[in-house]
Amino acid sequence: MAATRRDFIKLSAGVGLLAVAGEPALAAGAELSSGAVGLLYDATLCIGCKSCMVNCKRVSSEPGGPLYSPGGTIPYEFRGNDRIHDSPDDLSAKTVNIIKVYKDGSGMRKDKVRDGFSFVKRQCMHCIDPACVSVCPVAALTKDPVTGVVGYDGNRCIGCRYCMLACPFGIPKFTWDTNDPKIVKCELCRHRYKDGDYPACCEFCPTGASLFGPVTELAREAERRLALNPGSEYAFPMGRIGSNRYSKRKVVGYFRKVYGLKEAGGTQCLLLAGVSFDRLGFNPGIEDVAYPEFTWNYIKKVPYLIGLLLVAGAVGHQLTKDRE
C-alpha cells in the first residue's frame, strides 16, 4: 500500500497535479483525499468567547465523540471551588479544543505583536500524512479515506502512547487516571456528519473565526484573505463554506502565512493570525515534511537489510569454516 501510494504521490507531483497554477500549493509528498474537510481558524476574527470550547465539550461527550464515556458525564475541568466555569489549562484527555492567548506588554492591541494580544485555537490538525497514524502499531488511529479525518478506535489501541510521542503538535492525550485508558483527541466531530451536522466549534462560532469546509476551498479562502488590503471591508463566511451566512468586517493586517499548508507535510486544519505562529505557541522546530517519511526512510530498507544479513551470515559461516 505504502509503496504504491507514495509512488503515486511522486508521480502526481511530477506531472504537477498538486500544484496547478493559481491554486495554493500544498506541500509535496502530501495528497489530499477526495472529500477532505477541515477548518480554517482566523485569529483576527476570534473574540475569545470560547463558545467553541463549550460546545465542543458538550458535543464531544455525546455517543461516538472522543470525550464520550458510558454514563454520559461531560468532563468539565473546574478550578478551585468555582463549579461554574470550565477552565482547562491546556489540551488534555478532557479537552480536545482550547482557545489560548498570546500577550505582550500592556496587551491592549488586538492581533499586534507589541503591546498586543492574539487568541489561538489549538486542536488536532488532521495532518494530510499524519505521524500518529503511521506510528500506531495496531492501526487504532486511521485516516478516513474520503474525509481525511484522523479517527481513533479504542478497541484496537494497546495504549503504547507512541502516537503521543510522534505527533509533532503534541496533540494526542491519554486518560492516565483509569485502568481502562484511551487516547483522546479531536476527531473533527466525525460522529455528527451522518446527520448533516458539522464540527460544533464552527457551528457555534459567532464570528466565523472557525470555518468548516473542503480543505481546497479553505486554502483558497485563506489565500484570498491574505491578499486583502488591511482596512478594507470583507464578507467573512460563517459556520461552513456555502452556508451563505457572512459577517462583514474590516480586514486586519495578517502575518503573511497560512499555517498548515506546508507544516508537517500539510494539514487539513489551517490558521491565519495577525502575529507569527511561533508567538502563538507553534513549535518552530516542526519541519515542512510529512513526518512518516522520517520513519519510512528506515522501514523501507528493512526487507533489503534482512536479505543482506542472511546472505552475509551464510557466507561468513562458509568462509570461516576451517578456522580453529
Place this chain on the structure above:
Amino acid sequence: MNQQTRSIRMWTPHTLALFLLMAVGLGFMAYRMTYGLGAATGLNDVYPWGFWLGFDVLGGVAMAAGGFVIACAIYIFNWKKYKPIARPAILTAFLGYLMAVIALFLDIGHPFRLWHPAVMWQVHSVMWVVAIHVILYTTTLGIESSPMLLEKMSWQRTLALVKKIMVGAVVFGVMLSTLHQSSLGAVFLISGARMSRLWYSQFLPYMFLISAVAMGLAMVSMEAMFSARAFNHKVDREVFIGLAVGVRNTLMVYLLLKIFFLVKNSSVAAAFDGSVAGNMYLAEMLIGVIIPLALLLNGRCRRSLNRILLVDVLVIGGVLINRLNVSLFSMDAWSVARGGGYFPTGSELMVTLGVIALGTFLFKLAARYLPLFEEG
C-alpha cells in the same frame, strides 16, 4: 552436571534478598494492574514515556545484545575460543528480553492486548516492526538455549535436531537482533520536533546498533567474570582480553560517529551549555565512551582483569544513560517549555529492581541446574 556447578548453593542470603526484591516488585506490579498507569507512574501527557520504556525496554534489549554478538562470533565466524561463554551469553540475552517484555506488558495501557500487533498488522509503524521482532527473536533465543535443557532432560533426538538447525537459527537470530537494535533507535526518528539535536539524527538506528554491540560485549564479559567468581567457573583470560579488544574497537567507531554528528547536527557548545540535556550528554560520553576508551587504549590496563571489569561496568552504565537520554532527557527542553516534568515513582523503580532480581535469580537457577558452562 559437574562438580563445580553442584557446589553452587541456592539458598543463600543473596537469594533471599533477590526474593524480597521480587516480592516487593510484584506488589507494585499488582498496584499498577489495579489502579492504572497514572496512579503507579510519574508519566503524564508531556512525558508519555518514562523509566520503564527508557531503562527496562531500551536498556534490557541493549543488554541482550551480547547474545547475538557472541552467537555470531562462534557459530557464524567460527571463533571457537568464545565457546565457553556462549550459553551464558545467550541466556543473558533471553533474560534481557524477558525484562523488556515484562516492562512492555506493564507499560502499555492495555497489558492484555499485548498480542494485538501480531494480528493487527501495520507495517508503517516501527513499533509494530519491533513487536514482531520481539516475538520472533524470543522464539529464536528459546531454540538457541534449548540444548541446555534438552541435555539435562537427555532428549537426544530433539537435541540432535536442534544442533542441526543451530547455525540457521543463529543466522536468523543475528539478523533479527541486528534489525531489532537499530529499529529501537528508529522509533525516535519521527520525534525530531521535540528532541535535542545532541541525539537526534537520521543515523539514530545505527547509533543504537553500534552502542548495543559495545554494551553486549561488556555485558557478556562482566557477567562471565562475576559467574567465574561466584560459581567457581574458570574462563580463559584470553577470552576477556578478546572481548575487551572488541569493546575498544566498537567504541572507537562509536566515538568518531558521535563527534561527527555532534558537530554536524548540533554543536560542541551545546554539549557544554550547562543545560540538563548538555550535562546528560557529557555524562553519557565520559562514562560510557571516553573513560573506558582511555583505559582500553592503555595496553597494560587491557591485560588486567580488574581494569576490564571496570571498563565493562562503565560501558554498560554509559549505554544505559544513553537510552535514558534519547528517550527522556533529549525531550527535556521541549517538555519543560510545556510545563511538564517527570520523575520515576517508587513503583517504577521497585518494579524495575524486582525484574532485575528475577533475571539474576533465573541466571543463578540455570547455573545451578542446567549445563550452563559446558560446551554445546
